[in-house]
Amino acid sequence: MNDFTLWDIAQGLLLSARWTVLLSLIAFVGGGVVGGAMLGLRLACGNRVQTAIKLYVELFQGTPLLLQLFLGFFGLPLLGIEVSPWMAASVALTLNTSAYLYDIWRGCVEAIPRTQWQAAASLGLTRAQQLRYVIWPQARRIATAPTVGFLVQVVKSTALASIIGFEELTRTGNMLTNVVFEPFLIFSMVAAMYFAMCFPLTWYARVLERRQGLALKS
Amino acid sequence: MISIEHVSKWYGAFRVLDDCTTTIQQGEVVVVRGPSGSGKSTLIKAVNGLEVFQQGTIRIGGVSVGDPKTNLPRLRARIGMVFQHFELFPHLSVLDNLTLAQTKVLDRSREEAADKGLALLDRVGLKAHASKYPIQLSGGQQQRVAIARSLAMDPVAMLFDEPTSALDPEMINEVLDVMVALAQEGMTMMCVTHEMGFARKVAHRVIFMDHGAFVEDDAKEAFFAQPKSERAREFLDKVLH
Numbered sequence: 001m002n003d004f005t006l007w008d009i010a011q012g013l014l015l016s017a018r019w020t021v022l023l024s025l026i027a028f029v030g031g032g033v034v035g036g037a038m039l040g041l042r043l044a045c046g047n048r049v050q051t052a053i054k055l056y057v058e059l060f061q062g063t064p065l066l067l068q069l070f071l072g073f074f075g076l077p078l079l080g081i082e083v084s085p086w087m088a089a090s091v092a093l094t095l096n097t098s099a100y101l102y103d104i105w106r107g108c109v110e111a112i113p114r115t116q117w118q119a120a121a122s123l124g125l126t127r128a129q130q131l132r133y134v135i136w137p138q139a140r141r142i143a144t145a146p147t148v149g150f151l152v153q154v155v156k157s158t159a160l161a162s163i164i165g166f167e168e169l170t171r172t173g174n175m176l177t178n179v180v181f182e183p184f185l186i187f188s189m190v191a192a193m194y195f196a197m198c199f200p201l202t203w204y205a206r207v208l209e210r211r212q213g214l215a216l217k218s
Numbered sequence: 219m220i221s222i223e224h225v226s227k228w229y230g231a232f233r234v235l236d237d238c239t240t241t242i243q244q245g246e247v248v249v250v251r252g253p254s255g256s257g258k259s260t261l262i263k264a265v266n267g268l269e270v271f272q273q274g275t276i277r278i279g280g281v282s283v284g285d286p287k288t289n290l291p292r293l294r295a296r297i298g299m300v301f302q303h304f305e306l307f308p309h310l311s312v313l314d315n316l317t318l319a320q321t322k323v324l325d326r327s328r329e330e331a332a333d334k335g336l337a338l339l340d341r342v343g344l345k346a347h348a349s350k351y352p353i354q355l356s357g358g359q360q361q362r363v364a365i366a367r368s369l370a371m372d373p374v375a376m377l378f379d380e381p382t383s384a385l386d387p388e389m390i391n392e393v394l395d396v397m398v399a400l401a402q403e404g405m406t407m408m409c410v411t412h413e414m415g416f417a418r419k420v421a422h423r424v425i426f427m428d429h430g431a432f433v434e435d436d437a438k439e440a441f442f443a444q445p446k447s448e449r450a451r452e453f454l455d456k457v458l459h
Contacts, residue, residue: 118301123294123319124295124319124371129322134307
């Protein structure tokens with residue numbers, strides 16, 4: 001069993017890295033949609049939904065993601081819902097991501113001075129128009145860098161899904177180590193692959209930050 | 219045209235606006251003066267509903283601003299407002315700043331809106347800057363664009379909230395010239411401003427506010443020559459050194 005070549009190991013890891021990427025995308029896109037919807041709701045209804053949304057965000061930001069994965073995987077079947085590792089991981093990560101993205105985007109909208117809303121309103125634009133044509137275009141520019149930066153966190157946090165049996169990079173690395181008994185080599189390769197996924201994102205986030213900083217100074 | 223009737227606004231025990239009452243006729247230019255914290259900005263923002271108030275009524279052309287049934291965006295489209303810090307939209311070019319509300323609120327075509335925008339920019343002397351972005355303009359230029367942006371909506375009245383207070387002295391006149399020309403064309407204007415030269419030149423009336431209340435509401439000549447209240451007299455003495 002020890003005649004796994006280096007390439008065999010690398011291949012195995014790369015194949016399961018696909019699932020890391022896929023789960024990250026699901027969490028990011030799903031989280032973006034849910035987070036965006038919450039932000040829209042908050043801006044439209046303000047006071048009525050504020051407490052509920054705040055509780056939701058506090059819950060997901062204040063508890064470990066690992067626990068959220070456990071509750072999803074072990075808790076939902078108690079309510080009679082059949083849950084696969086894919087389902088549990090997707091749901092837990094999506095909801096977790098939605099809380100953080102909502103918070104980031106809300107902060108960016110609130111960073112736009114109230115007087116911009118007033119100027120847009122004084123021209124006769126409705127609240128929805130103010131948001132769409134004046135506020136969000138400005139908030140979006142501030143939001144891009146931290147959003148891309150958070151995507152990095154999402155990629156790394158997919159590793160936790162291995163605990164509930166989700167097949168991805170870390171779990172495969174674990175399994176291979178149990179077979180080949182070369183933990184340092186294998187986990188170095190795993191780390192290198194995460195780095196290869198995350199570094200372009202952090203680099204891009206920094207480029208965006210710099211570009212935005214220049215735009216403000218010019 | 220604009221009627222303010224017994225308007226009051228308070229936060230607990232603190233009175234921001236105290237039983238303010240006045241009427242601004244069509245074509246009138248009214249200057250609102252007073253020390254910091256006297257409520258002048260709050261009052262002018264209450265006129266187009268940007269500030270809410272607990273008591274009283276404000277009517278524009280007979281339509282009540284505070285009535286929940288009023289279509290506020292449509293009402294606001296008829297009143298122009300110029301802010302102390304210009305508040306141009308930084309992500310849009312100068313011309314786009316002027317055409318946005320025209321196309322989205324008044325449903326004008328892009329060409330019509332652009333034509334109108336360029337004509338107004340020409341009027342304020344900034345046609346050459348149409349494709350620039352606000353960040354590339356000086357304060358005085360930005361404020362003139364802001365005035366043009368409000369005029370693009372063909373308002374029946376214009377509100378000015380300390381339009382020159384954030385400008386360097388050498389840029390104040392270029393903005394005041396635009397405002398004077400506007401007044402001389404018969405625009406109904408309500409201006410919160412420190413510029414007494416402007417008031418002397420084109421104002422019909424001066425309202426003096428202190429602690430949220432109207433202390434004086436005089437014809438201009440009367441105000442400057444012989445203000446009725448002690449407070450206004452003190453203030454003028456300090457201002458007209």
